[in-house]
Amino acid sequence: MDKLYRFILILLSRGILLTAIMPAACFAKAWVSKMLGDNMPESTGRLSLDFRKHTDRIGMFSTIILGFGFGHEMKHDISNLKHMKRDITLISLSAPAAYFLMYIILMNLAILIYSISFSSFLLASVYFILKEAAWSSLCFGVIALLPLPPLDGFQIFYQFSWPKFRRWYFSHYQKIMYWSRNILYAIFLLAIITDGELSLIGFLADLWNKLFSHLIFFSIDFSKVTEKILKYIFRVNF
Template sequence: MRDKFRRLFRNVNPAIIIIIAMLLANKMLSFNQSIGDWLYSQLLILPGIIIGLTFHEAAHGYVSYWLGDPTPKLQGRLSLNPLKHIDPIGFLALFFAGFGWGEPVQIDPRYYKHRRRDELMVALAGVVMNFIIAFIASLGLKLMVNSLGMGIYYGVGEAAFYIVYYIMTVNIMLMVFNLIPVPPLDGFGILTQIFGLQKYSWYNTLYQNGFLILMVLIVFNITDRILSPGINFFINLFF
């Protein structure tokens, strides 16, 4: 694990660190909570982040394996152990800056019998898993409200309610965020397989620069304008 962290911080693009630091600084400048309240709320969000990132990446691995690709199994990604799937930089970005990512699952499409269809299924697996988790969490919230009544706003009941609530909302956010059609997000992979984008001359350039494009969209709050309607729609739909 120590070697993994060393390799990660040695190879990470400095621009990404700078952008995350800028987002964090902006968040701190608009801070309207005490440090204690902020830490408490972040601890309640933490299970949602761990569950969302872990199950999202594991879903990619399991679906690819079921379609004949041994790569995820050989790399130890057929696991629900968060340490196998959480990218430290992506985790910290999600925890502190409000967006993030997991450790991408490597696949080898040469093993697929129907390559285009199977790559589409693998690309969809993560967001479908986030949808399922959010839906299950919403059922848990409704059960808690019906069984605890006003007691849900006090003590342990309140903490449990918000943990489950954040499991729902974080998974909705991850689902909608990953559907943005910019590489390396799943939305780009989905569109690539549906429309065969690999045949276009601009594909490789866009793919190689996709992450920096995504960072620019985040810095200028363009992603917020895109994500907010979708996130609010699913929150209202589920709860």
Template sequence: MPFARLSDPGYLLALAVIFLFALPLHELAHAWVAERLGDPTPRRYGRVTLNPMAHLDPIGALMLVLAGFGWARPVPVNPLYLRYGPRVGMALVGGAGPLTNLFLAGLGILAYRAALEVSALLNFVPVLQFLSAWIFINIGLAVFNMLPLPPLDGYRVLQGLLPPDLAYAYARLEAYGPLLLLLFLVLDRQLGLLWSVLQPFYGLAFRLMHL
């Protein structure tokens, strides 16, 4: 459990780097794609930045520490500005953040494999611990944020993929987004729903780390 790993220096260092770099980069990806698609709103609100304080959400940060997954403050986007239409535009904006976390996890896997090659000669155990935590936290962030629940990124992506009639009906869930997310988190503690989704991704990452 992530909470139990708070005594692990490598895990704590990975959390710190996540807060200072990975979460801001996740949100910057949303802001950058929205701006490229024609929306000036993210820059107007100061979100086209890597400054962690511009993106920090206290509850999402606490969840990251306690549960190993969390979220940052959503980037304000006006769908009416977006090229390709509001639904497709928002799907592209929504998918940018999780893809960034998967990219960061991929870089971590490459670095882990390189460090593993020399770990027998040098004391690289702390480095391996850090990289392992970095990889799995980034994967957790990507998968959690791709759940199809408002206000998570997966909701926007699925809404862009659905036929217009279904997308319109699906959009009605947005008003209940925080309640649905809270309900999911409560159920997850009892049933381990998220873990069942994460397990195949973690297993794949572990195999790639030790090829």
């Protein structure tokens, strides 16, 4: 029963990830693009908070069931950018920055809600949902910064790479994209198979979490959350 209830809460957190967090990050990227002179994301419907504009059925299914997913690649018209390297770097940083900001907001909100009534099982459940959604947001920000095409981290790396690398990249584009996607899938699947024991994303997320810990302004006894949920399910006293 406890595993089923936990799974339901995790599904709800992934629903928040799919319908609110991912669209907000895409919106931020499209908005920054527009501010810098690239109107293509807006013309293709990406300047929107509607999650249906940013993902497809496979991506939605993957996000809900597996906890990681993908959306439509955002198209850009860089010919209108005035400062190419700077503007592409800012555009590429906008989505990860949005994910990190939402992590900070959600974690503070989760702990604040729970602290209002520490004896409430309902608020403990809400806390768990928001905490899971916040952690997913942090992980998505970390993923976006990986230096693998077509992720934002690679776009930033590419802007400051040397000419020889750029020529090699263009001459082997299809093969690089093929292996890059396989590496990403391997990273995700390894984390799932090992239940997080061997997770590059988890390791990097922990590092970012330590950096952002100074921006989490509320505190909570985390052990009490699990205790309250187990007490409600099994009707036992600790």
